[in-house]
Amino acid sequence: xxxxxxxxxxxxTAPLHIGIxxxxxxxxxVASNGKRTWVESYVAWPKDFVAxxxxxxxxxxxxxxxxxxxxxxxxxxxENGVIRDGTERDEEAVRELIHHxxxxxxxxEGQRIQAAxxxxxxxxxxxxxxxxxxxxxxxxxxxxxxxxxxxxxxLDALSNAMVIDIGAGTVxxxxxxxxxxxxxxxxxxxxxxxxxxxQLQGLLAERHPEAKFSEVAVRHFKEQHGYVGSANGKLxxxxxxxxxxxxxxxSKELKxxxxxxxxxxxxxxxxxxxxYEPDFQEVLRKNIYLAGGGSQIKGIAEAIEDAxxxxxxxxxxxxxxxxxxxxxxxxxxxxxxxxxxWEDM
Amino acid sequence: MxxxxxxxxxxxxxxxxxxxxxxxxxxxxxxxxxEDNLHATTRAPQPRRTHRPVRQAPKSALPSPxxxxxxxxxxxxGVLLIGLITLNLQPEPPAPRSQASLRLADSPRxxxxxxxxxxxxxxxxxxxxxxxxFNLQVNTIVIDPGHGGRxxxxxxxxxxxxxxxxxxxxxxxxxxxxxxxxxxxLMTRETDVEVALGERVAFANENDADLFVSLHVNSIPDAxxxxxxxxxxxxxxDDQTLRLAHGENGAANYSVAxxxxxxxxxxxxxxxxxxxxxxxxVQQSLVETVRQTNxxxxxxxxxxxxxxxxxxxxxxxxxxxxxxISNPDEEARLDTDAHRESLxxxxxxxIAAYLQHRPLTNAPTLIPxxxxxxxx
Numbered sequence: 001x002x003x004x005x006x007x008x009x010x011x012x013t014a015p016l017h018i019g020i021x022x023x024x025x026x027x028x029x030v031a032s033n034g035k036r037t038w039v040e041s042y043v044a045w046p047k048d049f050v051a052x053x054x055x056x057x058x059x060x061x062x063x064x065x066x067x068x069x070x071x072x073x074x075x076x077x078x079e080n081g082v083i084r085d086g087t088e089r090d091e092e093a094v095r096e097l098i099h100h101x102x103x104x105x106x107x108x109e110g111q112r113i114q115a116a117x118x119x120x121x122x123x124x125x126x127x128x129x130x131x132x133x134x135x136x137x138x139x140x141x142x143x144x145x146x147x148x149x150x151x152x153x154x155l156d157a158l159s160n161a162m163v164i165d166i167g168a169g170t171v172x173x174x175x176x177x178x179x180x181x182x183x184x185x186x187x188x189x190x191x192x193x194x195x196x197x198x199q200l201q202g203l204l205a206e207r208h209p210e211a212k213f214s215e216v217a218v219r220h221f222k223e224q225h226g227y228v229g230s231a232n233g234k235l236x237x238x239x240x241x242x243x244x245x246x247x248x249x250x251s252k253e254l255k256x257x258x259x260x261x262x263x264x265x266x267x268x269x270x271x272x273x274x275x276y277e278p279d280f281q282e283v284l285r286k287n288i289y290l291a292g293g294g295s296q297i298k299g300i301a302e303a304i305e306d307a308x309x310x311x312x313x314x315x316x317x318x319x320x321x322x323x324x325x326x327x328x329x330x331x332x333x334x335x336x337x338x339x340x341x342w343e344d345m
Numbered sequence: 346m347x348x349x350x351x352x353x354x355x356x357x358x359x360x361x362x363x364x365x366x367x368x369x370x371x372x373x374x375x376x377x378x379x380e381d382n383l384h385a386t387t388r389a390p391q392p393r394r395t396h397r398p399v400r401q402a403p404k405s406a407l408p409s410p411x412x413x414x415x416x417x418x419x420x421x422x423g424v425l426l427i428g429l430i431t432l433n434l435q436p437e438p439p440a441p442r443s444q445a446s447l448r449l450a451d452s453p454r455x456x457x458x459x460x461x462x463x464x465x466x467x468x469x470x471x472x473x474x475x476x477x478x479f480n481l482q483v484n485t486i487v488i489d490p491g492h493g494g495r496x497x498x499x500x501x502x503x504x505x506x507x508x509x510x511x512x513x514x515x516x517x518x519x520x521x522x523x524x525x526x527x528x529x530x531l532m533t534r535e536t537d538v539e540v541a542l543g544e545r546v547a548f549a550n551e552n553d554a555d556l557f558v559s560l561h562v563n564s565i566p567d568a569x570x571x572x573x574x575x576x577x578x579x580x581x582x583d584d585q586t587l588r589l590a591h592g593e594n595g596a597a598n599y600s601v602a603x604x605x606x607x608x609x610x611x612x613x614x615x616x617x618x619x620x621x622x623x624x625x626x627v628q629q630s631l632v633e634t635v636r637q638t639n640x641x642x643x644x645x646x647x648x649x650x651x652x653x654x655x656x657x658x659x660x661x662x663x664x665x666x667x668x669x670i671s672n673p674d675e676e677a678r679l680d681t682d683a684h685r686e687s688l689x690x691x692x693x694x695x696i697a698a699y700l701q702h703r704p705l706t707n708a709p710t711l712i713p714x715x716x717x718x719x720x721x
Contacts, residue, residue: 125523125524132382142382143378143379143382144382145378153374158371158374178370178374179373179374179377180374180377180378180381183524188524333375333378336371336375337375337378337379338372338375341375341376341379344379344383345379345382345383
């Protein structure tokens, strides 16, 4: 366990407000001192003494952890959107990840840290206390909220809006109607980015059995080229067949895999919208915001619009900066939170 | 019902919000975030779901509504007896026979509605909806997936095991109940482990269960039949039920003294009433759901049976035999996610309907209402 180095001992300087988006795939942090960064949500510990000596580090994060996956114990703590029950390693990984993120925004020695953390909606329900415990070690005061709510807050879409946060482990839906959303205003689907990866890998294995595609390569390719709707030419993925380098056209498989999540998203959105008064339903349909890594799949906003249009006119927007939208929203919330509220935390 | 418990409202109805004021109050939202987080910091940690229960649960310092039931019962009987005495001391002649049977007093106070008679008649406790009268809340639901570990439970002709089906459906049910409201939903086991019946009972009591739902899958000699049945604790049982109970009680190791103590506790009228109502509601929901995929499914109804888990748990408790794995078609259906999910959904709906319509009974229950009309 890394030693706590960031928590304040005095209140001499102005507090540092931090917004964190603790995601399944990527975690981002922004702070009131202007610093912002993100990391892939991987934490790794060297497998043995030799690996530790070779790597020169006791703990690794993000891409660096993935690159060295052969010599480390690699943990993705919020896989499936929650910390699995009873998995101490996952809880420890969350603590280390939070610590790492806070260190990245360089708080001053002794500066009071007030952090707002957005987490997948399911984790908020299941792991609220575990997440609080993890963050509390490194922050003087903290608020934990759901990721889609943080996004909505950052967009100032506090009423008459629905945020769909398409993450890796879950797709979180959240309806804003001028109050803090309750569980009834939220939904979670587990058919998300990781599901697309598995679909794509399955399709590739079925149609190109001679070629090998690694999990990481498939995910990166999807993140770079993922699309739904009409294609813009061939999309080729590098692979090797019998030791020989080869480019394989995977555009059809990529489209199929990405489109696999659309019906479930549209169905859940409609089911959630249908819970409200008819007038409000129409307003909601015209104010849908897509956030999260999945919102970067080309054509996804149009595809969801298309799937929803039979229920009435609708408009689906994509947030400008999906990687930081949750963290920025959490920071805005941290900064707006009255000081007396922070004091009780 | 005058006042539906909060959990029932949240299970059955969305709190459908109105179109909000466009000038939404950011401060109110921040305050709500603050209060939500403050609640999390001050709340005692929930028990870990993976904790193995201890054999003998210590008694809670705060009595659960069901533990209070005997006191409540005495109070109600007292009130009714006073009411009867008062009625009999009235100088006015009794109402004419034709109107007497269900006549209610104009006053909204609790008034006996049974036929007035010259003798002191102890009211029929089984018809007195005590839980409803006192608006007892349901906060904790314990789900008990039958069998597990070395005990596979019933086996299907293709090798399906009861323990796997009960666990999977239970996990789905837990997720559904937890997703739709803030109730505490606990499981007696979350993995394929053996848990003694006594431990299941202790776990429910230790955690102040308000409802206990034990899930099982039946196996019967006639493989062509696909029955559905739901049990609540009772000692009157037919031979077939006794055989089934004997099988499900296999792992219990209670002493005679412990068993006697439990029998005395079973004199708890509230638990009996509520268990039966819950069983009826769940059975009705199961039958409706299963018949959508299997029109041949037989409704074997709600029965009383001497199952140890139902006896020992202090809360209203039922045991649902939600399928018959001995039927090959049923076994194949039970192997699919869709069918398991639909079973979980129907159990959830049955529980939700019970919570709203308590008491749900075929027998008319006479409850005085404020407007002077009787409720059947």
